[in-house]
Amino acid sequence: MATPSTPRPRTSTRDPEQLRARLTDWIDGWLPGATATGLTVPQSNGMSSETVLFDLLHADGRVQPCVLRLAADPDAYTVFPRYDMARQYRCMELVAAHTKAPVPRLLRLETDPAVLGAPGFLMERVDGRVPPDVMPYTYGGNWLHEASDAERAELERASVAILAELHTAPVAEAAFLRSSAAGETPLRQHVNEQRAYYAWVAAGHPASPLIERAFARLEQLWPADEGETVLSWGDARIGNVIYQGFTPAAVLDWEMAALGPRELDLGWFVFLHRFFQDLTVAFGQPGLPEFLDRQRVVAQYAQASGHTPQDLGFYTLYAALRHAVVMLRIGYRQIHFGEALVPADPDKLIMHRDTLEAMVEGRYWN
Numbered sequence: 557m558a559t560p561s562t563p564r565p566r567t568s569t570r571d572p573e574q575l576r577a578r579l580t581d582w583i584d585g586w587l588p589g590a591t592a593t594g595l596t597v598p599q600s601n602g603m604s605s606e607t608v609l610f611d612l613l614h615a616d617g618r619v620q621p622c623v624l625r626l627a628a629d630p631d632a633y634t635v636f637p638r639y640d641m642a643r644q645y646r647c648m649e650l651v652a653a654h655t656k657a658p659v660p661r662l663l664r665l666e667t668d669p670a671v672l673g674a675p676g677f678l679m680e681r682v683d684g685r686v687p688p689d690v691m692p693y694t695y696g697g698n699w700l701h702e703a704s705d706a707e708r709a710e711l712e713r714a715s716v717a718i719l720a721e722l723h724t725a726p727v728a729e730a731a732f733l734r735s736s737a738a739g740e741t742p743l744r745q746h747v748n749e750q751r752a753y754y755a756w757v758a759a760g761h762p763a764s765p766l767i768e769r770a771f772a773r774l775e776q777l778w779p780a781d782e783g784e785t786v787l788s789w790g791d792a793r794i795g796n797v798i799y800q801g802f803t804p805a806a807v808l809d810w811e812m813a814a815l816g817p818r819e820l821d822l823g824w825f826v827f828l829h830r831f832f833q834d835l836t837v838a839f840g841q842p843g844l845p846e847f848l849d850r851q852r853v854v855a856q857y858a859q860a861s862g863h864t865p866q867d868l869g870f871y872t873l874y875a876a877l878r879h880a881v882v883m884l885r886i887g888y889r890q891i892h893f894g895e896a897l898v899p900a901d902p903d904k905l906i907m908h909r910d911t912l913e914a915m916v917e918g919r920y921w922n
């Protein structure tokens with residue numbers, strides 16, 4: 557998960573020297589003689605799980621660039637209530653084993669929090685570039701914004717094709733992703749989980765009238781046919797893809813993975829672009845209005861997968877609603893750390909409030 561365009565709130569800080577020592581001990585346990593060098597925490601780090609870059613120096617002198625993902629520090633007022641690193645690891649393993657979607661090569665899972673200070677996993681570092689969240693790629697001055705329309709069209713087509721490819725992963729192998737929430741269908745369970753997440757975020761605070769209206773509106777738009785259940789990537793957006801040129805080289809960030817309809821990822825994919833685009837327009841810039849157009853993305857997905865997506869009005873609203881809950885949590889987190897004041901109206905914490913309101917009222921998509 558990322559924090560678009562807010563001043564970057566603090567991440568939990570773990571002592572890098574201590575981490576380096578722990579990492580070296582850990583590696584020595586399964587790769588005797590190897591050491592960790594050049595430990596860095598990247599600038600574009602999100603606020604949930606922590607990402608640490610380093611080089612694995614093998615006993616024979618070979619250097620292997622690596623990325624360590626660690627579960628967020630529970631004392632740091634985390635964005636999500638849980639960080640299940642084993643679940644993410646297994647998800648990436650499954651995608652790597654059964655699809656052609658590119659995921660970073662996995663090296664090791666560590667579930668014991670005592671070893672590295674938190675559960676985590678190690679993967680290979682993939683070369684390339686990621687569309688930035690801060691400042692969003694819709695603003696000028698980044699590689700994607702500077703690219704030609706044809707290059708962006710190619711990136712769009714290839715990224716949608718990756719979504720279709722991910723959705724071919726065998727659900728029978730993904731029982732570990734099954735939700736424990738109540739509900740007759742995977743979608744109902746998914747939404748019930750989001751209601752529970754909202755209740756967790758809002759506990760001890762006034763309710764958000766807008767989020768509650770959005771949940772009510774979802775019920776009115778509920779799909780008549782929920783379609784097939786697939787492995788849903790979760791945080792499905794171009795900001796979680798490493799590109800080489802304009803071609804996807806790695807699909808990252810599996811902490812929101814779940815089982816559910818194909819359209820969960822499509823709705824999120826389209827909405828997260830609109831989120832950045834609408835913010836950019838609100839700041840008086842044109843952004844990239846032609847990019848990741850909803851109808852074109854749907855058509856491209858249909859072509860790539862053979863399944864025509866349905867009910868995108870429901871799924872884009874659901875994405876905007878879920879993102880609003882995350883925004884609320886991030887707002888309360890800033891308040892918790894004394895970085896912001898409590899607004900009288902909690903909906904002020906939702907950066908895309910106007911978009912969500914327009915979606916709830918059915919006047920967003922024209």
Ligand SMILES: Nc1ncnc2c1ncn2[C@@H]1O[C@H](COP(=O)(O)OP(=O)(O)O)[C@@H](O)[C@H]1O
Pocket residue numbers: 557558598600601602603604605607623660679680681682683686795796798806808809810
């Ligand atoms: N395997 C990898 N290879 C190269 N860079 C990576 C890799 N995994 C993560 N990164 C870098 O770390 C950033 C954050 O990773 P991501 O998985 O999206 O987590 P989050 O958004 O939760 O911080 C990515 O945008 C990318 O720059």
Ligand SMILES: [Mg+2]
Pocket residue numbers: 557558602795796808809
């Ligand atoms: Mg990410």
